[in-house]
Amino acid sequence: MKRTLLPVLLASLWLGACSTTPKPTVTAADAASDGVRSAPATAGAVSATDVEARKLAEQREALAKKSVYFAFDDFTVAEKYRDVIRQQADFTLAHGTDTIAVEGNADERGSREYNLALGQKRAEAVRKSLVLLGVPDARLEAVSFGAEKPRESCHEEHCWAENRRVDFNHRDK
Incomplete structure (x- = not known):
């Protein structure tokens, strides 16, 4: 039983070590309220230039x-x-x-x-x-x-x- 438990234990430790923690995303509201000027952390986030472009579009409208x-x-x-x-x-x-x-x-x-x-x-x-x-x-x-x-x-x-x-x-x- 020790022989079958050891590989399973090693595999779970190896997989656990490979996991990553998710990076926080920057939303349009966060960028507008906090004045965030850096690039977004993920692809779903909104950059400061996107927020500025939306603001200009709203002003034109x-x-x-x-x-x-x-x-x-x-x-x-x-x-x-x-x-x-x-x-x-x-x-x-x-x-x-x-x-x-x-x-x-x-x-x-x-x-x-x-x-x-x-x-x-x-x-x-x-x-x-x-x-x-x-x-x-x-x-x-x-x-x-x-x-x-x-x-x-x-x-x-x-x-x-x-x-x-x-x-x-x-x-x-």
């Missing part, structure tokens, strides 16, 4: 939700939207590789050609405001969607007012 609205048949930027444009400019200037597609829109009233031209004039007015705030023109693109990208689809003033706008689409080069 928040900025994309802010629009500049216009009166009927008008492309003059109202004073109350200066802060929205300032926020867009500040973010773009702080992130040197960002570009913005300034997207002009119109409500459904008017011909397709008229709405495309009006949307372009609105986008150009906002683009010029961004340039005046220091954003290089090469990092801006003014485009018009006319009435092709409505947010609201009813045929009433509150829907038309929502569709007369300029949106911001931030992109990293």
Whole structure:
């Protein structure tokens, strides 16, 4: 019996010596709250650069939700939207590789050609405001969607007012 017990005992000691303890993982919450700047301990962990990339994506998404609205048949930027444009400019200037597609829109009233031209004039007015705030023109693109990208689809003033706008689409080069 001693002969059969000895190999089993030796094998279990050998296998026990080969085991390793698991390394702790760094989660996105840990990295964000603790300011962790080192590489992740395991493949499932999130690096600090991943956390920063997500934060930038969230900031771009928040900025994309802010629009500049216009009166009927008008492309003059109202004073109350200066802060929205300032926020867009500040973010773009702080992130040197960002570009913005300034997207002009119109409500459904008017011909397709008229709405495309009006949307372009609105986008150009906002683009010029961004340039005046220091954003290089090469990092801006003014485009018009006319009435092709409505947010609201009813045929009433509150829907038309929502569709007369300029949106911001931030992109990293």
